[in-house]
Amino acid sequence: MSTAGTTSADPTMAAQNYGLIAAFDTAPALYHAAEQVRDAGFRRWDCITPFPVHGLDKAMGLKRSIVPRISLAGGITGFCTGMSMIWWTGAYDYKLMVGGKPLFSPMFAFPVSYELTILFTAFATIGGMLVLNGLPMHYHPVLKHDQIRRGMDDRFFIVIEARDDRFDAAKTRALLEAAGGLDIKELEA
Amino acid sequence: MSTSTATLAANPGATAASGAGASRALMIGVAGLVLTAVGFFISHDSHAVALSYLVGISFCTAIAIGMLLLVLIHHIFDASWSVVLRRQFEHGFAAFPWLGLLFLPLLIGSWMGTHDLVWPWMNLNYDMHGTTVGEDILYQKKSGFLNLGMLTGATVAFFLSWVWLGARLRKASFTQDQDGDIKWTSMNRVTAALGIPMTAISLSFAAIYWIKSLEYHWFSTMYGVWFFANCIRGALCCGVLIMVWLYRRGDFKGILNPNHFHSIGQLMLAFTVFWAYVTFSQYFLIWNANVPEETFWYNLRELNHDGSTNQWWYVGLVILFGHFFIPFFALLSYRFKITHHIITKIACWILAVILIDLCYNILPALKDEHGDSLPFLSMNLVWVLSSVVGVGGVCLWAYLRSLPTTKIIPIRDPRIVECLTHHE
Numbered sequence: 001m002s003t004a005g006t007t008s009a010d011p012t013m014a015a016q017n018y019g020l021i022a023a024f025d026t027a028p029a030l031y032h033a034a035e036q037v038r039d040a041g042f043r044r045w046d047c048i049t050p051f052p053v054h055g056l057d058k059a060m061g062l063k064r065s066i067v068p069r070i071s072l073a074g075g076i077t078g079f080c081t082g083m084s085m086i087w088w089t090g091a092y093d094y095k096l097m098v099g100g101k102p103l104f105s106p107m108f109a110f111p112v113s114y115e116l117t118i119l120f121t122a123f124a125t126i127g128g129m130l131v132l133n134g135l136p137m138h139y140h141p142v143l144k145h146d147q148i149r150r151g152m153d154d155r156f157f158i159v160i161e162a163r164d165d166r167f168d169a170a171k172t173r174a175l176l177e178a179a180g181g182l183d184i185k186e187l188e189a
Numbered sequence: 190m191s192t193s194t195a196t197l198a199a200n201p202g203a204t205a206a207s208g209a210g211a212s213r214a215l216m217i218g219v220a221g222l223v224l225t226a227v228g229f230f231i232s233h234d235s236h237a238v239a240l241s242y243l244v245g246i247s248f249c250t251a252i253a254i255g256m257l258l259l260v261l262i263h264h265i266f267d268a269s270w271s272v273v274l275r276r277q278f279e280h281g282f283a284a285f286p287w288l289g290l291l292f293l294p295l296l297i298g299s300w301m302g303t304h305d306l307v308w309p310w311m312n313l314n315y316d317m318h319g320t321t322v323g324e325d326i327l328y329q330k331k332s333g334f335l336n337l338g339m340l341t342g343a344t345v346a347f348f349l350s351w352v353w354l355g356a357r358l359r360k361a362s363f364t365q366d367q368d369g370d371i372k373w374t375s376m377n378r379v380t381a382a383l384g385i386p387m388t389a390i391s392l393s394f395a396a397i398y399w400i401k402s403l404e405y406h407w408f409s410t411m412y413g414v415w416f417f418a419n420c421i422r423g424a425l426c427c428g429v430l431i432m433v434w435l436y437r438r439g440d441f442k443g444i445l446n447p448n449h450f451h452s453i454g455q456l457m458l459a460f461t462v463f464w465a466y467v468t469f470s471q472y473f474l475i476w477n478a479n480v481p482e483e484t485f486w487y488n489l490r491e492l493n494h495d496g497s498t499n500q501w502w503y504v505g506l507v508i509l510f511g512h513f514f515i516p517f518f519a520l521l522s523y524r525f526k527i528t529h530h531i532i533t534k535i536a537c538w539i540l541a542v543i544l545i546d547l548c549y550n551i552l553p554a555l556k557d558e559h560g561d562s563l564p565f566l567s568m569n570l571v572w573v574l575s576s577v578v579g580v581g582g583v584c585l586w587a588y589l590r591s592l593p594t595t596k597i598i599p600i601r602d603p604r605i606v607e608c609l610t611h612h613e
Contacts, residue, residue, distance in 0.1 A: 054612045064523060072521065100479070107476055110469065 018141035018189040019045075019161040020172055022181025023150075027053050030156035033179035034059040037158060040175055044164040048142065048157040050150075067128045074124020075117045082113025141187045159187070211589035218582020222291075224575040237555050237563070238572045239298060239307045240403075244547050245576025246295070247399060248423070249584050250288050251416065251543070254392050255424025256281040257351060258417075260358055261388065264374075264381035269607035270452050273444055273598045277431045278424070279362050282355030283591035284584035289348035291580050296341050304337060309554070310405045311337050327406050335405055340398050347391040354384045362599055369601035392417055400547075403554035407486040411471035418464035419543050425457045426536035426543075433529045440597045447527040448611045454526025457539070461520060465513040489553050493561040500565040504549050511542040548573060 024030040027049070034047055038061040047056060083106065090096050091104035101108065130136070142148050142159055151157050158181065160172055169186075176184050225245075229238040256278040263271050298306035305312030313323030322328045328335065357380050365373040393413025401412045432449065435441040475483040490501040516539050525531045552569060553562035563569070599605060 054610075068521075068523070099477070101477075107473055110473065 016189045017162045017169070018187040019159055019163075019167065020169075020176060020184060021142060021145055021157055021159045021187050022176040022179075022184045023147060024156040024158070024180065024182065027156060029180050030158065031056060031059050033158055033176070033181060036175065036179045037160065041166050042160055042164050044161040044167075046159050048148070048151040048159065050152050050154060050156070053156075065132070067125060067132065070128030071121050071125040074128075075121040077124075078116035078118070078120025079113045081120070082116040083109050085116075086112055141189055144188055145185065147183065208593075211586050214582050214589055215586035216582075218579050218584075218586055221575045221577070221579025221582055223579075225572055225579055228572050228575065232568070232572075234555075236306060237569050239295065240551055240555060241569045241572030242576045243295060243307060243399060244544070244551050244573045245580050246288065246292055247547055247551070248544050248577055249284070249580040250292075250395075251420045251547075252423035252427055253281060253284050253288060253584065254351065254388065255420035255422070256427070257285075257355060257358075258385070258388055258392075258421060259424050259428070261354070261381040261384045264358075264377045265385060267378070267604070269604040270449060270611040272602050272604050272608035273441070273449070274428050274432065274453065276362065276595070276597070276599050277428065277435070279355075279359050280588050280591040280595075281424075281427070281584075282359055283587040285348065285352045285355045287583050287587050288580070289345075289352060291583065292344060292348065296344060299337060299340070308340070308402055310335055310402065311340075331405060335402055340402075343394055343398055347395050350387055350391050354380065354387065358384075362602075363595050365601050366596050366599060371603060374603055389413075389417070392420060400550050403551060404486055404489075407483060409471050409475070409483070409486075411467050414467045415464070415471060418460060418467055419546060422457065422460045422464060422539055423543050425453060425460065426540045428453055429457070429532055429536040433533050435597070436529065444598060444609060446611065448613055450527045450529070450532060451523065451613065452611070454520060454532060457535070458517070458520035458526075461513060461516045461539075465517070468508075468512075489556075489562050490549065494559045499562060501549065501553055501562055504545060504565050508542065508546050508549055511538070512546055516542075544573070544577060 022033070024033060030047060030049065031053060034056060037045055038059065047053075047060060049056070086109035087104045090098075095103055097103060106113075142151075142157070147155065148157070158176065158179075160167060160176070162169075166172075173184055225238065225242055229235055229242075232238050259271070260275050260278050260282075262268075263275050295307050299308065299311055303312045303314070305315055309315045309317075310322050310328055313321060315322045317325050317328075333339075358377055361373040361376045361380070364370075393416070396413050396416035400416070401407065401409070429450075432441065432445060432453070436445055472487065475487060490505060491498065492502070493499050516535060519525055519531075519535050525535065548565065548570075552565065552573075555563040555569070557563060602608075
């Protein structure tokens with residue numbers, strides 16, 4: 001079922017245009033098309049595939065994720081929290097001598113700090129991943145595309161957003177066509 | 190072992206035959222062994238030289254055991270990325286018979302004379318806090334386990350089991366190169382299921398007999414695990430050195446990609462944390478319980494009888510920072526893990542600190558007339574290094590001699606394609 005009347009010439013539709021979607025039949029076709037989109041300098045675009053295509057991140061020109069840095073920050077925060085919490089409770093706020101040990105020692109604060117390092121690293125990793133992916137996301141324009149379910153089955157898609165500085169309805173469509181894109185459609189925002 | 194591998198790694202013009210490298214390694218090894226032997230006979234303290242040799246042979250044996258465990262673990266998990274590396278570890282198993290042979294002098298020395306060449310408890314007349322070992326109730330209770338026959342028998346059994354497992358894994362893997370039969374993979378999986386508990390038990394008891402029993406009053410349930418952590422860390426570091434060396438030589442060009450280095454680097458990081466976990470746990474429980482039967486072991490490594498700090502306290506700090514913090518933060522970086530010259534430096538660093546860790550566990554058993562541990566910086570370090578070069582040179586020779594006898598990678602392993610296209 002195709003949505004009738006959506007042409008690129010219609011100015012009112014263009015205002016709500018999310019971008020262009022192109023279909024590909026095989027993973028290699030998608031891979032090489034992605035390389036061309038990357039080389040054309042687009043930044044706001046994505047690939048939709050039914051399974052992970054190895055090496056696609058390179059073909060898309062994606063950098064390594066910054067999630068590990070967020071994890072490290074979380075870990076350091078957790079470690080410092082553990083150390084200062086044990087110091088504050090046992091050696092500052094309510095001085096308590098236990099088993100003839102000093103009021104504070106990194107030795108007995110270590111297990112707590114270590115557990116909090118892991119806990120905060122896990123929170124930072126999950127949280128960082130969710131934020132960077134823009135999750136949770138309840139709506140995405142590609143969901144309106146009548147073919148999109150095949151993206152979970154046997155078809156591959158490239159979506160280029162109209163927000164991208166290099167986006168030009170006619171030129172971008174030509175680029176996708178030249179790259180082997182099939183059934184190129186405009187997506188409603 | 191590390192020293193010689195690093196020397197070779199810096200020489201990209203090494204011939205494919207490895208023959209010249211093998212004979213050079215053997216010459217260096219024999220020179221190291223001869224130097225140690227000379228030290229043993231001229232030194233006024235043959236006990237110190239024997240313990241230094243124990244450090245050297247434990248170091249090399251630990252690395253070989255680590256390689257064995259990594260291959261066994263590889264098979265039990267049906268791993269794919271490590272197929273190429275596994276072949277190199279299989280060549281490493283060629284060192285086991287020689288390690289067993291090189292351990293013999295310590296056993297022979299223990300059977301001769303007053304029996305306390307290496308392990309003081311073997312001499313029942315050995316002075317122990319004003320009494321003798323034979324009259325010490327703690328020894329008497331443990332004598333069923335701690336006696337010359339048991340240690341000899343156990344050590345022989347350990348080496349036989351490692352030689353047997355290594356030979357079995359080698360045979361299956363090398364034969365599969367010829368006939369491509371899947372049954373060899375299944376056979377290795379069975380060997381792994383059997384070999385993992387066998388090796389876990391043997392390496393734990395080896396650590397207890399060879400190293401921990403030097404202070405037989407002491408006890409720690411973490412000891413075998415601590416040794417295991419060092420075994421795996423040493424083997425992973427040697428794995429990295431071999432990978433970089435064969436890559437530079439050209440054999441592994443087009444075979445290894447950055448993801449292989451990333452994967453082994455991740456294991457190095459994981460076992461850095463694991464080592465720290467068990468080592469800290471051992472220290473922390475003893476520190477917290479604060480009972481003299483256990484704390485004396487650490488006191489020997491911190492204080493003299495007059496309360497002054499001894500050298501081992503600083504060695505302990507070197508281990509804390511050098512064996513954990515520095516490798517931990519270095520290995521967090523993705524770039525460091527995949528950059529050959531950086532991961533090589535990290536691997537050499539960890540190998541050096543493993544050796545220091547073994548010194549820390551073995552050498553303070555040498556004591557002066559006050560019962561204080563003899564200092565770390567002493568002539569003993571020369572014997573430690575000559576032993577490592579000696580035993581390591583022989584191990585390297587065994588590895589290099591085995592290397593050209595098979596294909597550089599197991600071309601008919603069912604997982605080889607997955608390995609060659611390894612990705613994150």
